[in-house]
Amino acid sequence: MDEFIARGFAATRLDDIARRAGVAKGTIYLHFKDKESMFEELIRTAIVPFVSRLTTPPAPGGSVRDMVEALAKMFLQEVAGTRRADLVRLIIAEGPRFPAIADFYYREVVSRGLAAMRALIQLAITRGEIREPNLVAYPQLMIAPMMVAVLWKSLFERHAPLDAEAMLQTHLDLIFGARRPQ
Amino acid sequence: MDEFIARGFAATRLDDIARRAGVAKGTIYLHFKDKESMFEELIRTAIVPFVSRLTTPPAPGGSVRDMVEALAKMFLQEVAGTRRADLVRLIIAEGPRFPAIADFYYREVVSRGLAAMRALIQLAITRGEIREPNLVAYPQLMIAPMMVAVLWKSLFERHAPLDAEAMLQTHLDLIFGARRPQ
Amino acid sequence: MDEFIARGFAATRLDDIARRAGVAKGTIYLHFKDKESMFEELIRTAIVPFVSRLTTPPAPGGSVRDMVEALAKMFLQEVAGTRRADLVRLIIAEGPRFPAIADFYYREVVSRGLAAMRALIQLAITRGEIREPNLVAYPQLMIAPMMVAVLWKSLFERHAPLDAEAMLQTHLDLIFGARRPQ
């Protein structure tokens, strides 16, 4: 994974993968059909453990805003600025050339994440925490700033550092209403 | 550009570029030092004409919301779902391996686009169109849904079509307040 | 070696080397970093076994002239008119473009050969076999005719055959005095 993340699919050498894995090059072919299927399987394997994190419903105690905030902070801490941010970049980069991966990613991560988010938005609307009813149709709006933060860290952090958590607060204020209007 | 967009830097063959350009392979080297600098120059060339579009201030007549909306619609129409969306994907994908490109893109597009957006946000706050004062610190929040729309079109449109303009309206409602709450 | 000798460094094709070696082209790169280092290593390898021959002191029995003569004849037989003569030509030809080779050749062959020759000249002067004392400063003078013979065989033999051994006798007569002036 680290090799593919660092160089992309085409520029990654099986030699380097084998060396880092501590096995001989031939050994790879005992486990994978070829480079492509290895790439696809590795991406899948890397995503799976993260899926359960995303779909575990947050502690249902407090406000929906608190739940969304907890989810978003977890996402930022576990993804933005880590190797996983580059995994997101890798999927964006290679997705069109590996439809199987884009499909898998949509099915396992995107659609589930959006469904969970949509449920939270619905709940917030019901409770009156969110006033914009159309938001339920576009849960992407809730997630967009996190995506941008992840890509920003990966591409532009050295040009202009971004305080992702502060941005998140402003974002939540926009959606849930400012916390301390007074 | 089309070749690089379709396959990424490493997987693109100069043979194909030459064939599509209708020249012999050697001819490429009369114009570019090597594959890398060709890639960088092509990206630059593809971006430049778009920069002026982004930085041209919108007709200052009506409300700020109208100006932002006009800008955003233009962006969606000219980028999302077109080849330019793939150019954005390409920059995200290859940025880390071509710092010169990431630098150029940040300098020419990102920082300028954000500055223009920040000015509009400031104006809207002054006029009372936007109530959230912190937004001026995070113009990325204004742009994030457009980025997500662009990537969505490129990666997941076939799984679940996205009505980007409708999403944009909801986004603007969140920021400027719903148009017709009544 | 044969390929490099026949065509020089630049004009030699790795294809031909591989074919002659009975391996695939890629196999070469398991043993050598690139064409240049292969050339350098091959030259080194070809020279090494000859160095010991040169520095083995001749049987110390008879006169110094006999020792020098034995050495020179060995040199002529083993080099002039053989592939090794072309190796000398190759080093002369490519030396300036491969300083590493010129350095190695000077260190391993030239300086050692001259040192050995200087010792013999010194001995001969001590014993009174050679009357010209300055010769010890220019052992190159002792060796020059052999060098010329080697190059002659390689370049002009077909224009005018050279009896190198007879020329050697005349040379030795000049230095040690004619054998049978009477």
Added chain:
Amino acid sequence: MDEFIARGFAATRLDDIARRAGVAKGTIYLHFKDKESMFEELIRTAIVPFVSRLTTPPAPGGSVRDMVEALAKMFLQEVAGTRRADLVRLIIAEGPRFPAIADFYYREVVSRGLAAMRALIQLAITRGEIREPNLVAYPQLMIAPMMVAVLWKSLFERHAPLDAEAMLQTHLDLIFGARRPQ
């Protein structure tokens, strides 16, 4: 010539030649059939003006030794340590691959030079300046130290500087007898 001398035939680029000549690449083909024939003609052209120098009989006034010495010094000054030394090296290097050049060089330079030298040796023997009668059969022996000096300057001067003129004196002492035995 300078380009061929600096890199050898195969590694020299017509681009560089044209640039240095101040003409366009195509212009070369108005004067030469191809790279090979250009090389051959250039070598010929470079040699010709030197031939007359070599064959001009030295001032016949003094001793033969003085005449040989004048000739040899001229050769050393005009060749050793100059670009012409590299021309000699070039001919040695490319001779076998360009028989036409080797032929020309033998006919115009080597055979004439040796003939001139042979005549001088014959004269010296007649006059009693040289006692070794066989030398007339091997004029190469007279010239060998100069060849070695030329190659030495080109290849090993930086390892061990050679005082070619002092070496020449010792060489002449060997052949003509030491100047001041007392």
Added chain:
DNA sequence: GATGAATGAGGCTTCATTCAT
């Protein structure tokens, strides 16, 4: 005559894949 942009064959090198051990 002169130009130099264009050509494309050919060279060096890389690397995914195989297979005898």
Added chain:
DNA sequence: CATGAATGAAGCCTCATTCAT
């Protein structure tokens, strides 16, 4: 199962040569 030497297809790049202007 594991190895890693060997393969050879394929890619990047160079450069002698051509030819329309």
